[in-house]
Amino acid sequence: MSPDTLAALSIRGIAKRFGSIVAVAGISVDIKLGEICGLTGPNGSGKSTLFDCCTGLQKPSTGRVYAQGLDITGWDMHRIVREARVIRSFQKAVVFRALSVEENLVLCGQMIAFAGMASTFGVGPASRHRVRRLREQAGHLLELVGLSHMRHATAGQISFGQQKLLQFASMLMPEPRVILLDEPMAGVNPILIDRMMENINRANREQGITFVVVEHNLDAMKALCHRLLVLSRGELIADGAPDAVVRDPAVVEAYLAG
Amino acid sequence: MLTDAVVNGITAGSVYALVAVGMTIIFGVLRAINFAHGEFYMLGTFGAWWGIETLDLPYIVSIPLALIIVATIALAVGVLVMKRLIDQPFQIGIVATLGVSLVLQNAVILIFGGAYKMFDGGWIEPVEILGVSLSEQRILIVVAALAIFGLLELVVHRTRFGKTIRAVSQNIEACKVVGVNVPAVVIGTFVLGCTLAALSGVLTAPVTVSLYGGMGTSITVKTFAIIVMGGVGNVSGTLFAAWLLGLMESFVASYLGLQFRDAVAFTALIAVLTFLPGGLFSKRERF
Amino acid sequence: MATMQLHEVNTHGSHIYNNPRHGLRITGFVVLVVALAAAPLVAGEYQLHALIVSMTFLLPALGLNLILGYAGMLSFAQMAFFGIGAYSSALTAMRWGTPFWLNLIIGGLAAGVVAVPLGIPALRLRRYSFVMCTLGFAVIAQTVAKNLVSVTRGDLGLSQVPRPRIALWSGGFEVTGITSYYYLALTLAVLAVVAFLALVSSAAGRYMIAIREDETLAASVGTPTWHYRMIAFALSAVFAGVGGSFYVHYFTVISPTVFDPFYANTVLVIVLGGGVGTVGGVVLGSFLFVAASEALRIAPDLRMIAYGLLLIVIVFACPEGLLPLFMRKLDGLKGRTHVA
Ligand SMILES: Nc1ncnc2c1ncn2[C@@H]1O[C@H](COP(=O)(O)OP(=O)(O)O)[C@@H](O)[C@H]1O
Ligand SMILES: [Mg+2]
Numbered sequence: 001m002s003p004d005t006l007a008a009l010s011i012r013g014i015a016k017r018f019g020s021i022v023a024v025a026g027i028s029v030d031i032k033l034g035e036i037c038g039l040t041g042p043n044g045s046g047k048s049t050l051f052d053c054c055t056g057l058q059k060p061s062t063g064r065v066y067a068q069g070l071d072i073t074g075w076d077m078h079r080i081v082r083e084a085r086v087i088r089s090f091q092k093a094v095v096f097r098a099l100s101v102e103e104n105l106v107l108c109g110q111m112i113a114f115a116g117m118a119s120t121f122g123v124g125p126a127s128r129h130r131v132r133r134l135r136e137q138a139g140h141l142l143e144l145v146g147l148s149h150m151r152h153a154t155a156g157q158i159s160f161g162q163q164k165l166l167q168f169a170s171m172l173m174p175e176p177r178v179i180l181l182d183e184p185m186a187g188v189n190p191i192l193i194d195r196m197m198e199n200i201n202r203a204n205r206e207q208g209i210t211f212v213v214v215e216h217n218l219d220a221m222k223a224l225c226h227r228l229l230v231l232s233r234g235e236l237i238a239d240g241a242p243d244a245v246v247r248d249p250a251v252v253e254a255y256l257a258g
Numbered sequence: 259m260l261t262d263a264v265v266n267g268i269t270a271g272s273v274y275a276l277v278a279v280g281m282t283i284i285f286g287v288l289r290a291i292n293f294a295h296g297e298f299y300m301l302g303t304f305g306a307w308w309g310i311e312t313l314d315l316p317y318i319v320s321i322p323l324a325l326i327i328v329a330t331i332a333l334a335v336g337v338l339v340m341k342r343l344i345d346q347p348f349q350i351g352i353v354a355t356l357g358v359s360l361v362l363q364n365a366v367i368l369i370f371g372g373a374y375k376m377f378d379g380g381w382i383e384p385v386e387i388l389g390v391s392l393s394e395q396r397i398l399i400v401v402a403a404l405a406i407f408g409l410l411e412l413v414v415h416r417t418r419f420g421k422t423i424r425a426v427s428q429n430i431e432a433c434k435v436v437g438v439n440v441p442a443v444v445i446g447t448f449v450l451g452c453t454l455a456a457l458s459g460v461l462t463a464p465v466t467v468s469l470y471g472g473m474g475t476s477i478t479v480k481t482f483a484i485i486v487m488g489g490v491g492n493v494s495g496t497l498f499a500a501w502l503l504g505l506m507e508s509f510v511a512s513y514l515g516l517q518f519r520d521a522v523a524f525t526a527l528i529a530v531l532t533f534l535p536g537g538l539f540s541k542r543e544r545f
Numbered sequence: 546m547a548t549m550q551l552h553e554v555n556t557h558g559s560h561i562y563n564n565p566r567h568g569l570r571i572t573g574f575v576v577l578v579v580a581l582a583a584a585p586l587v588a589g590e591y592q593l594h595a596l597i598v599s600m601t602f603l604l605p606a607l608g609l610n611l612i613l614g615y616a617g618m619l620s621f622a623q624m625a626f627f628g629i630g631a632y633s634s635a636l637t638a639m640r641w642g643t644p645f646w647l648n649l650i651i652g653g654l655a656a657g658v659v660a661v662p663l664g665i666p667a668l669r670l671r672r673y674s675f676v677m678c679t680l681g682f683a684v685i686a687q688t689v690a691k692n693l694v695s696v697t698r699g700d701l702g703l704s705q706v707p708r709p710r711i712a713l714w715s716g717g718f719e720v721t722g723i724t725s726y727y728y729l730a731l732t733l734a735v736l737a738v739v740a741f742l743a744l745v746s747s748a749a750g751r752y753m754i755a756i757r758e759d760e761t762l763a764a765s766v767g768t769p770t771w772h773y774r775m776i777a778f779a780l781s782a783v784f785a786g787v788g789g790s791f792y793v794h795y796f797t798v799i800s801p802t803v804f805d806p807f808y809a810n811t812v813l814v815i816v817l818g819g820g821v822g823t824v825g826g827v828v829l830g831s832f833l834f835v836a837a838s839e840a841l842r843i844a845p846d847l848r849m850i851a852y853g854l855l856l857i858v859i860v861f862a863c864p865e866g867l868l869p870l871f872m873r874k875l876d877g878l879k880g881r882t883h884v885a
Pocket of ligand 2: 045048049091182
């Protein structure tokens, strides 16, 4: 079970137990560079926990995670973002509600613009210049996701769908190689869903970012993903082309039973 | 010296236990630390002292008088402040009860003056038990603590009020849904917890003899150390942790010096928080 | 998880960026400094003393504002750091006759250096445990000050601490008159406020706000949350330590009573009452709650009752503190509304 050093993420035998609950029951899978990979499965099947184990929020009970050959198992969250450029979104916590829309983006870009810790304390012209650059970059991204008109609004006061778009834009600021999206379209109205899919596609095409997207909407998944994974009770029960996977009897069974 | 240290430790521990168990049940229903808890201990002492000095009552009568006074004050605080803490972030609880403690403590200083008072009452005749000589009051404290803990176990597990307290501690949302009067439970628990603290103060006064307005502060912080060590909501754990703290303090006071006594609680607290975040008697992290 | 702020959605931190009232704020600051600089022309000796004391309290208050208002942690260790700064500064000055600027640095550094080993276990804790750990530290600091008699002279405390000597190294002159003290305090207060503003508007300040808002989310965008919480904690101690240093060279005496809850509560009232997470609020708070009560010579017990009532009213009625309340009234008068 050696890791695939070319894979964006190489997951090897990851399991996570909470007391007697087995949330993830030993999963091995490779996410190829440049692919948009869907991840679906009934509620409680371990999708979020798998993300947690890949991004350092939870330490896996067993197994290892590699990002392009780099063993990131057990690293702290911020280090995985900084050094492996694997970033994830959360289902619930979406944006920094007290900050303005623009400040949310600037904050997320600080990791690149102010790489050393000492530099974050600077207040001179050089720091101001860096922040100005981040603001420009933020303005550009806001235009792409269609939120330019809200750049000074407080993030907590815009609609939930808009917050999800802002969250998506924020995740592009730290120049990631892999983005793990946890239900980016749940609770979002259909127009914004289209916009979200368009954005994922564009980031994938133009910047070559690899995506893993957790989503229940199978139509959206078929349209968006190159490949679809299905989890049930912590186990990987299907992996393949979206059209084939949704017809797989085991998958239908899991959904009906789940 | 060794037996003295043990006896002192168990007595002091029983005093702490009575105060701490009140704080634990309040924390259970409200998820808020009562920073004014030591003030109710102090108020109990002052109530009895006032009864003895001003009304010329015997000690035995001044005990219920003090408890009634404190319960009334606790009721007022419960209605005005504690009820509003339901569902509030924890820092609100800290600041609000800190405010209550400042008001109570300084009101007492304002009314009775800041100087130390002498407590003249209680049963301080020494008696001999198993070759150890100790005052009747100390025996009373230990016996009272054991009796009250037994009684509390009964109340919490057998009575309707106790069952409601446990239900609210476990799931406040569900209790609201099924129509439990949560504010009333909170106020009732608060009054009960504060009255226990006051009882502890009244029983201890004859032993500690001197009293002053600021005496509650160190009680509050020690109480917190105890409930962390004992595990929150763990009634018997509270008793053992309190005895343990009493013994540790007593040994430190006898062998290292009295001045180090008040730092024991916090050293123990920091050690427990660092190495055993769930307390000495449970594995689960509760804070 | 997210360390909760006093108010669920606290929007003050964001004010420092793109603040629609930025101009108003700078004008207000300049006007205040000019007015304070002119105060000795009209104020009597006692009023000046009251102002000096409130500017001394401003420093630990700014420190508390940093960890509570920006990094979201409630700490009771502020006055312990103040005391550590005071003792270390006094002892150095008494033994080696060091000049004032060096004493300030020593006071600040001593507090900051002590904060680090305390922070290592304490910052792993959450909620009550952290609060209580800081409270316990204050108790232990007082016990040490009382019992390390050979160094601190115990309950007697240190007296005849040298007055501030303004010199590069040796020589120079000693500050003695109340007016000179006043200007020294004012200079220090202005420098502290400027340093604080610079800190919270830097990239590091933005990280701290992010941690206050949601620690996990902050980590997920690459914030080394533990480091910045530690930095906020240590810097808050430095602010307090510098304040303690000034305090001890002004009063020229120090005793373990400096660790009493009285002082810690005063600082809490300044920050919460003035407006947590704002700089103007803390400045307002220290003048309102310290200078006013000093000047009116309110007895300590009455003052504490007032503080207590104030804390209760603040948390339930206006958890954001007085300054944001005033600002809203001001905006209301102008018929202007703004987001956040
Ligand atoms: N922190 C936790 N503690 C205990 N159980 C957890 C925890 N996180 C998740 N679980 C459990 O693990 C299982 C998988 O949860 P999750 O990964 O959130 O599923 P999904 O995201 O697919 O809906 C669930 O049964 C859930 O209850
Ligand atoms: Mg999930």
